[in-house]
Amino acid sequence: MRTSSMSVRHGAYALALAVALVGTVVGVAGPTSARPAPESEAAAAGAALPFTSVEAESATTTTGRRIGPDHTQGTLASEASGRQAVRLDAGQSVEFTLDRAADAVNVAANVPDGQSGSLAVYVNGTKLDASLAVTSKYSYVDTAWIAGAKTHHFFDNARLLLGRNLQAGDKVKLEAVATQVTVDVADFEQVSDPAAAPAGAVSVVDKGADPTGRQDSTQAFRDAIGAARSSGGTVWIPPGDFTLGGELSGVENVTIQGAGNWHSVVHSSRFINQSASAGKVHLKDFAVLGEVTERVDSNPDNFVNGSLGPDSSVSGMWVQHLKVGLWLTGNNDNLVVEDNRILDTTADGLNLNGTATGVTVRNNFLRNQGDDSLAMWSLNTTNSNDTFANNTVSQPNLANGIAIYGGRDITVKDNLVLDTNALGSGIAVSNQKFLDPFFPLAGTITVSGNTLVRTGAINPNWGHPMGALRVDAYDSAIAADVALTNNTIKDSPYSAYEFVSGGGSGKAVHNVTVDGSAVDGVGTVVVQAETPGAAKFSNVQATGVGAAGVYNCPYPAGSGTFTLTDGGGNSGWDTTWDDCSAWPQP
Numbered sequence: 184m185r186t187s188s189m190s191v192r193h194g195a196y197a198l199a200l201a202v203a204l205v206g207t208v209v210g211v212a213g214p215t216s217a218r219p220a221p222e223s224e225a226a227a228a229g230a231a232l233p234f235t236s237v238e239a240e241s242a243t244t245t246t247g248r249r250i251g252p253d254h255t256q257g258t259l260a261s262e263a264s265g266r267q268a269v270r271l272d273a274g275q276s277v278e279f280t281l282d283r284a285a286d287a288v289n290v291a292a293n294v295p296d297g298q299s300g301s302l303a304v305y306v307n308g309t310k311l312d313a314s315l316a317v318t319s320k321y322s323y324v325d326t327a328w329i330a331g332a333k334t335h336h337f338f339d340n341a342r343l344l345l346g347r348n349l350q351a352g353d354k355v356k357l358e359a360v361a362t363q364v365t366v367d368v369a370d371f372e373q374v375s376d377p378a379a380a381p382a383g384a385v386s387v388v389d390k391g392a393d394p395t396g397r398q399d400s401t402q403a404f405r406d407a408i409g410a411a412r413s414s415g416g417t418v419w420i421p422p423g424d425f426t427l428g429g430e431l432s433g434v435e436n437v438t439i440q441g442a443g444n445w446h447s448v449v450h451s452s453r454f455i456n457q458s459a460s461a462g463k464v465h466l467k468d469f470a471v472l473g474e475v476t477e478r479v480d481s482n483p484d485n486f487v488n489g490s491l492g493p494d495s496s497v498s499g500m501w502v503q504h505l506k507v508g509l510w511l512t513g514n515n516d517n518l519v520v521e522d523n524r525i526l527d528t529t530a531d532g533l534n535l536n537g538t539a540t541g542v543t544v545r546n547n548f549l550r551n552q553g554d555d556s557l558a559m560w561s562l563n564t565t566n567s568n569d570t571f572a573n574n575t576v577s578q579p580n581l582a583n584g585i586a587i588y589g590g591r592d593i594t595v596k597d598n599l600v601l602d603t604n605a606l607g608s609g610i611a612v613s614n615q616k617f618l619d620p621f622f623p624l625a626g627t628i629t630v631s632g633n634t635l636v637r638t639g640a641i642n643p644n645w646g647h648p649m650g651a652l653r654v655d656a657y658d659s660a661i662a663a664d665v666a667l668t669n670n671t672i673k674d675s676p677y678s679a680y681e682f683v684s685g686g687g688s689g690k691a692v693h694n695v696t697v698d699g700s701a702v703d704g705v706g707t708v709v710v711q712a713e714t715p716g717a718a719k720f721s722n723v724q725a726t727g728v729g730a731a732g733v734y735n736c737p738y739p740a741g742s743g744t745f746t747l748t749d750g751g752g753n754s755g756w757d758t759t760w761d762d763c764s765a766w767p768q769p
Contacts, residue, residue: 227597227634228597228599228633228671229574229575229634230522230546230548230573230574230575230599234285234371235281235282235285236368236370237282238267238367239277239368240265240267240268240269242269242279243279246277247269247275247276247359247366249267249268249269250263250268250270251265252267254266254640256605259293261604262337262551262578262580262604263365263602264367264368264601266637268367268368269366270363270364271357271358271363271365271366272363273360273361273363276356277356277366280352281349281353282351283371285372286344286346286347286373287342287343287345287371287372287374288304288315288342288369288372289370289372290315290340290366290368291366292339292341293339293364293367294318294319295363296322296323299318300317300359300361301361302315302360304343304355304357305354305356305357306345306349306353307354311345313343313345314360315343317341317364318341320339321339321475321504323337324336324478326581329644332605335604336529336581338367340551344374348373355369355371377421377422377442377446379442381440383416383417384417384418384419385410385416385418385419386407386419387400387404387420387425388421388423390403390406391403391406392404392407392425393425394423394424395424396423397426399426400426400427404418404431408431408434409433411437412433412436413436416438417438418439419440420439420447420449420469421447423447423448425447425449426450427449430451430453430483431457432457434460435464436461439464439466439469440465440468441467441469442468443469444468444500444524445501447469448469448472449469450472450473450474451472452505453473453483454485454486455487456488457489458489458490458513459513460491460514462494462514463493463494463495464491464495464496465496465497466500467496468498468500469501470502471500471502471505472503473506474504475505479506483510484505484507485507485509486505486509488507489510489511489512490514493515493518494517494518495518496519496520496521497519497523498519498521500524501524502523502524502528503527503528504528505528506529507533510531510534510536511533511535512536513538515542516538518539518543519542520544520545522546523547526550526551527550528552530552530553530554531552531556531582532557532576533547534555535566535569536562537560537562537564539566542569543572544557544569544570544571544572545571545573546572549576549577550577551577551579551580552576552579552580555579555584555585555586556579556582556583557584557585557586558583558586558588559586559587559593560617562589562616563620565625566590567590567592569593569594571594572595572597574599575598575601576601577601578603581605581607582603582605582606583603583608583609584603584607584610584638585610585633586613587612587613587628588614588617590624590625590628591624591626592625593624593626593628593629595630596629597632598634599634600634600638601635601636601638602636602637603639605640608638608640608649608681609633609638609639609651610633610651612624612630612653613653613654614656614658614690615655616659621658623658623662623663624663626663627663628664628665628666630667630668630670631666631669631670633670634671634672635651635652635670635671635675637675638672638675639651639678641677648711650679651679651681652680652681653682654682654683654692655681655684657684661694661695661716662693665694667696667700668697669698669700670700670701672700673704675702676706677706678707678711680697680709680710681712682710682711682716683711683713687739689714689715689738689739690715692718693717696719697718697719697723698719698722699723702723702728702755702756703725703726703727704727705727706729707767707768707769708730708732709725709728709755711734712747713734713736714742715742717746717748718746718747718748720748720753721751722750722751723754726755728755730760730767730768730769731756731758732755732759733756734766734767735747736763
């Protein structure tokens, strides 16, 4: 297994109480009608994606075994999308029926620790020459400092151009070769032809880059950037595989553009590393694939580490096997991050660290993060007027889908978050500082139109559940206006809304309004209130409530009360759990 090195920081909580969680549910997967992947469960929220996802457990035929559903932290099924997958022994297969044209596939799969193998690919019964390589190389990350979550990050994504155009109704079969493979979900996509170089662009190949990937192209990329930077021009990455053994810095006033993220591929574990930039950096339409197999916080093993500078953008990227996709410090005012895929990071997908105003992160797809998938952290100075909108987040396996740690006038809207695990809520609004100087929540924090599916988990540090949507006065009281509006919460394994002081000191949560929420299935309660404060609830309609409507037991005992004000229009959650000495069980 991969062993990670880090100190306690954002997304990894100080440890207190270990909870041993083991077990899985294994069944036989038989023929079922095809069902879209959980990523498409809520059309009104999330990203508009260029692919269609189909769950293996819903594929038309299979000779493997279905595992799950399971929410037990540390099990393979619990980290799968939909909490289910199909386990294939060597020679067994799963077959998907396409519902639209495609010529490429990306598969999230697991193989046993220390092993590698492949998935043979059949199209309408004919075996292709190419196969999908699958490996445990990037999986089984060990986080021994986190009680009850010591090994995680079980799945990994592998992609393949099929070399032919398939139509709706065509069948794609994946067969395990040489080793056991657990298939979670397949993404089918029609990939655009390679784009042409913009007029006047400086090609990295003309500067000596090797498109076969055999020779290091770091200096060629640096030379191309230097040539284009003086005129605000474009660095062109043509189709090919390029290896960068070194990092790039001094990137400003330049566009770095590829022919498409399936065609122009850069192999680099540290692409851009710079503490400051004059800005106007535009990264677009190529892939950066790293070789990061563990999390070491002292290493800048990120796609972008530091600052792109004001008025920059990142779009059309495929980022995979890095520690963090974008770890953003310094001035990133007015940055736009859109239409990207960030997969298989050992820590965050994107983390915005202070000194950032007017940042928009929209229409991105993130899967299998080892920490918060999307985070804002007001360290050193205050994030302000920043937005996470219309993103799809699937399977963060050690923290939250979306987390806001401090900041002023922040908006989180129309996102889809699925299948959090271990230390994760779907969305967290928090005053957990991790480090100083930290700037707590201020102004208005707007969380609206989001859909959270199977989010929330047992926190192994606390020994009790975390809600799908959490407001957390961890290190200081919540004084900002927190507006939770028109959010949908589906199939939460525990509670829907949690109000807590995660540091255990009973700091208050005030100024919260919850209006227009649909809660469809919770394992325990709709409202989990664990700290003093108050919130007003209006038009919150719940069905499928597990234990009771409300758990209201502020901690520590005697720290105060939490007041729920009925604003009208509420239904389905008018009962109260009456035993504060015991947690309701799902």
